[in-house]
Structures are given as structure tokens and as C-alpha cells.
Amino acid sequence: MIKLKKVKWRYWIALIIAIIGLILTTCTYFATAIYSKDDVAVITDHTIKDTLVQKNRDVYNNHDETRKQILHLKILSGKYRGRTFIAPNIYYPSQMVTQKYRAGQRVFVSIRSGDPAIKNPKRDWVLVLALTVTIVLMVLVAGRESLGLVVSMALSWLLFYLVIICDVKLNGSYIILLFGLADVVFSFFSLLIVQGLNRKMLATWLATLLGVFVSFALCYLIMHVTGESEIKYETGDYATQDPRGLFLAQTLLGILGAVMDEATDIISSLYELVQTKKDLTAKQMIVSGRTMGQEIMGPLINVLVLIFMSEALPMTIIYLRDNNSLSSAFGFTLSLGVTQSVISAIGIVLTVVFATGCSLLFLEDKKWKARADK
Incomplete structure (x- = not known):
């Protein structure tokens, strides 16, 4: 009966969060007065006039079109509220750098001298809806622990924002030191909120830091010995800071995500x-940790590779469609991501050793308690 009541309360809480989230999503969708920089408008056309301007074909025989929409926009906020404007929209069906708009869609517009310019669609309500779905699923799966997960996630975003602000203030100076300290702070507070301050949390934190910094130092040494050849930092989307420093900072954060996940799984299992x-003997514990690591390593590394491939896929297709060779496309779209994936994979492998080693502290603690009881 007690378990049944707990399950019922979990469902009730998830339902309440879902209702509140849907209300907030609706309010965000219809919100107009909370935006200061741009005005909100709605496309009032039932059928949008869409005409072909010209057909395009490049030297590689790639085909596209230039099309023009005539949009009627009703302004919903600002000093032009209630007025209707006609605005053209030039777009390409590929929609790489342009946007095709739909009837009834809400958009942000900038009006200068009575001439409206569409900036981008109003998508903030989609983020609220996605966050609602995420929290509801967390409550259904994790129960009361979901509160700690939400707090940890919010704190991580806040800390990340503060780190970015510090990086901007320092103009990229000491970026590796800054993000190295950020890894320490991120991992500590994330584990503290979810697990509490105890021996298991400290062991997980220690294993995480060892996995992150030892793998990063090892790969940094290899990069230094090889002269960082074939690493094209200039292909990254970096504009205002040292691309090499940003790549290394990016790598530090990437290692942390994979390593902390693995360390938590292994140490929690060995603790139980x-x-x-x-x-239980130390040898049995080491064998158990190695076995768990062997089962976890493969899926984690595959997840990293798949995430990287999905992120790089659009640009890779574009390079190949433009008749670039596979080696050229790899160098300009995949090389940095592959390097980061390899470094993270090394961290995942090393963390099996560190997590198992830190878990031996539980065994020693149990032995000391047994001796004290005697």
C-alpha cells in the first residue's frame, strides 16, 4: 500500500507539473509585451503568396531556387501595435541561411521608418514546452530525486553563464585554467546536490577529477610531442578569441560529461x-569494477561518436556535395570533433581504473568499522 501511494503521488505531481507547464507554454506563446528589443507580429495570411524568382545551379550541378513570399504582418506589441504591414521574404527551399514562414506563425520584427524587417520566428514557447516534458519525465522516472536533478541542472547553467562572463571579461586569457576550475566546481556541486556530502560522493568526485585531468594531460602531451599536426583550429566557429584555447576548453567540458557519468555508475554499484x-575482497572488487567498466565503456564511447557525427553531418554533406574530396571534407568538418571524441574516449577508459581504485576506500572503511566493533 505504501509503495502504491508513492507511485500515485509521483503521477499526481507529474500531472500538476504538466498542467503548469502547459499554462506557461500558452502564456509564452501569446506573450507580446515582455520583449524590449523587437516587436512581435503574427502572419495573418490564410494562404501565403509564394512565387519563384529564379532557379539556381552552381558549378557542381547543385540545384536550388530563390523564392519570394508576400506576408501580411499584424503587429502585436510596441508603438505600431494593431497596424498591418506587408513584408517580402526571400528564401531558398534548402533553408540553410533563410527561413520559410507559415500562415498564422508568430515572428519577431524590427520596424525602422515604418518598414518592417522579419528577424526570426518566435520559438521561445517551444523551449518552455520542451523543459516541461523533460521535468515531467524526470519526475515519473526519478521521483523525489528529480528535485535534486532539476536544481543541479539549473545551477550548472548558472555556473556556466558565470564562467562565460569571466572568459569575456578576461578576453580569453587563462582560458584553460578558467575552464579547468569550472570542471572542478561543476562536478562538485552536481554530485553534492544529487548524492549529498558523503564518502560515496567524495570518491565519485575524486575519480571524476582524475579521469578528466589525467586524460587531458596525456592527450595534451601527445599533441605537444606531435606538434599538433593536422589539427585545423581555424575550421572551428571561433571569431573573437584564440581558437586553440577555445578548442581545449571545449575538450575539458566534453571529457567531464562522459567521465562523471561513468564514475557515478561504477562507484554507486560498487558501493552497494x-x-x-x-x-568481499579487494581482488573481487577490482574484478567487479573492471567488468562493469567493460560493459559501460562501449555504449558511452558510441554515444559520444554518434553525438559528434550528428552535429557534423550537415556540413559534411555540404562539403561532399560541392565535390570536395573525403580527406578535405574530413579536415574541415570532422577533424576537431574526432580529436575531442578520442580524448573523451581515453578519459572513459582511464576512469574505469580510477573509479575502481577510489571504490577500494569503501572496503577499507568497512574493515576499520569491523575492527572498531570488535
Whole structure:
């Protein structure tokens, strides 16, 4: 009965959050007065006039079109509220750098001298809806622990914002030191909020830091010895700071995500094993940690590779469609991501050793308690 009540409360809380989230999503969708920089408008056309301007074909025989929409915009905020304007929109069906608009869609516009210019669609309500779905699923799966997860996620975003502000203030100076300290702070507070301040949390934190910084130092040494050849920092989307420093900072954050996940899984499992099996030896614990690591390593590395491939896929297709060779496309779209994936993979492998080693502290602690009881 107690378990049934807990399950029911979990469902009720998830339902309440879903209702509140849908209300906030609706309010965000219809919100107009909260934006100071741009005005909000709605496309009033039931059928948008869409005409072909010209057909395009490049030297590689890639085909596209230039099309023109005539949009009727009703302004919903600002000093032009209530007025209707006619605005043209030039777009390409590929929609790489342009946007095709739909009837009834809400958009942000900038009006200068009575001439409206569409800036981008109003998508903030989509973010609120996505956040609502995320929190509801967390409550259904994790129960009361979801509160700690939400707080940890919010704190991580806040800390990340502060780190970015510091980086901008320092103009890119000491960027590796800054993001190295950020890794320490991120991991500590994330584990503290979710697990609490205890021996298991400290062991997980220690294993995480060892996995991050040892793998980063090892790969930095290899890069230094090889002269960082074939690493094209200039292909990254960096505009105002040292691209090499930003790449290394990006790598530090990437390693942290994979390593902390693995360290938490291994140490939590070994901690439960120590608590339940009284005659557990250090050798058995090491074998158990290695076995768990072997099962976790493959999926984690594959997840990293798939995330990277999905991110780089559009640009890779564009380079190949423009008749670039595979080696050229790899160098300009995939080389940095592959390097980061390899560094993270090394961290994942090393963390198996560090997490198992830190878990031996539980066994020693149990032995000391047993001696004290005698």
C-alpha cells in the first residue's frame, strides 16, 4: 500500500507539473509585451503568396531556387501595435541561411521608418514546452530525486553563464585554467546536490577529477610531442578569441560529461556491492569494477561518436556535395570533433581504473568499522 501511494503521488505531481507547464507554454506563446528589443507580429495570411524568382545551379550541378513570399504582418506589441504591414521574404527551399514562414506563425520584427524587417520566428514557447516534458519525465522516472536533478541542472547553467562572463571579461586569457576550475566546481556541486556530502560522493568526485585531468594531460602531451599536426583550429566557429584555447576548453567540458557519468555508475554499484556482501575482497572488487567498466565503456564511447557525427553531418554533406574530396571534407568538418571524441574516449577508459581504485576506500572503511566493533 505504501509503495502504491508513492507511485500515485509521483503521477499526481507529474500531472500538476504538466498542467503548469502547459499554462506557461500558452502564456509564452501569446506573450507580446515582455520583449524590449523587437516587436512581435503574427502572419495573418490564410494562404501565403509564394512565387519563384529564379532557379539556381552552381558549378557542381547543385540545384536550388530563390523564392519570394508576400506576408501580411499584424503587429502585436510596441508603438505600431494593431497596424498591418506587408513584408517580402526571400528564401531558398534548402533553408540553410533563410527561413520559410507559415500562415498564422508568430515572428519577431524590427520596424525602422515604418518598414518592417522579419528577424526570426518566435520559438521561445517551444523551449518552455520542451523543459516541461523533460521535468515531467524526470519526475515519473526519478521521483523525489528529480528535485535534486532539476536544481543541479539549473545551477550548472548558472555556473556556466558565470564562467562565460569571466572568459569575456578576461578576453580569453587563462582560458584553460578558467575552464579547468569550472570542471572542478561543476562536478562538485552536481554530485553534492544529487548524492549529498558523503564518502560515496567524495570518491565519485575524486575519480571524476582524475579521469578528466589525467586524460587531458596525456592527450595534451601527445599533441605537444606531435606538434599538433593536422589539427585545423581555424575550421572551428571561433571569431573573437584564440581558437586553440577555445578548442581545449571545449575538450575539458566534453571529457567531464562522459567521465562523471561513468564514475557515478561504477562507484554507486560498487558501493552497494560493499554494503551487501560481507566477505568481499579487494581482488573481487577490482574484478567487479573492471567488468562493469567493460560493459559501460562501449555504449558511452558510441554515444559520444554518434553525438559528434550528428552535429557534423550537415556540413559534411555540404562539403561532399560541392565535390570536395573525403580527406578535405574530413579536415574541415570532422577533424576537431574526432580529436575531442578520442580524448573523451581515453578519459572513459582511464576512469574505469580510477573509479575502481577510489571504490577500494569503501572496503577499507568497512574493515576499520569491523575492527572498531570488535
